[in-house]
Amino acid sequence: MQLSFRFVLLAGLAGALACGAAAAQGWPAKPIRLVVPFSAGGANDLMARAAAEGASKALGQPIVIDNKPGAGAALGADIVAKSAPDGYTFLVSAAGVISNSMIKKSLPYKDSDLVPVAMIGLAPSVILVPADAPYKDLKEFVAASKTGPGFHWATAGTGSTPHFVGGVLETKYGAKLDVVPYKSGSESITAVLGKQVEATSEASIVALPYLRSGKLKALADTWTTRISAYPELSTATEQGFAELRIAHWAGVHAPRGTPDAVLDKMSAAIDAAMKTPAIAERLKGLGIEPIGGTRASFVQFVDAERARLGAVVKATGMKDE
Secondary structure, eight states, X not given: OHHHHHHXXXXXXXXXXXXXXXXXXXXXXXXXXEEESSOTTSHHHHHHHHHHHHHHHHHTSOEEEEEOOOGGGHXXXXXXXXXXXXXXXXXXXXXXXXXXXXXXXXXXXXXXXXXXXXXXXXXXXXXXXXXXXXXXXXXXXXXXXXXXXXXXXXXXXXXXXXXXXXXXXXXXXXXXXXXXXXXXXHHHHHHHHTTSSSBEEXXXXXXXXXXXXXXXXXXXXXXXXXXXXXXXXXXXXXXXXXXXXXXXXXEEEEETTOOHHHHHHHHHHHHHHHTOHHHHHHHHHHTOEEOOOOHHHHHHHHHHHHHHHHHHHHHHTOOBO
């Protein structure tokens, strides 16, 4: 009886593996949809389009971008979480997909409804102040914030990347910051330009035109490496702020239940896209760092990001009311 049960179990497992392999061999047989949970033109959208361009060539099928902005990426994530796990709908994920469940009262889907597939790339966050601000680096800014009433720090709303950057500066390095939530990163930039606030942070792709024109000053890049298109700016780590590791990243998630063989094939196609010289150089010129890598490396990145952002949420009491 026991041997019979084991035989049935092994037969079932072999059948499942065979089905997954067959699914991958026939996949993709039609266009693939990439749901981008943000508006067109931003860092996440541009990375998605670059990945789609390269991956579609590798897979031999068109990859269609479908922008579904709203609710801090939760709208687009919900669409994908509830899509058929057949390999024809994917989510272009971002940090908000990881942190939403930590800060929102409720979500229409579970984190486990989405599985990591591939890393596309990232745009380091850049700490920005008015062009005539007296601080030459992040260390001077943090020290100055501790004197008097502190500084106003603009964010693109609760749970946005600038909110996490400000949270780390406050909880890890004692900066005295009054967080001012705006509706978007462009409004935050406008507030810094108009000196309604002392500082904000924004994706390198957004920040670079203001830096090159001299309209704003950069104090640090908050990722672990310098920006390829602006290497003169030192990282926060180089300046002694090793805990400040925040970036605007884009990856790909799929509905739970999508065959592993399909996920592996999609991951390999995106990795190939990020290693295509023309695509990589174009992204780097915009201030975006192409990453790619394996499916396993992206799973590891997501796990680390969840732990890192979760610690900031807990330390700051960050909640989206």
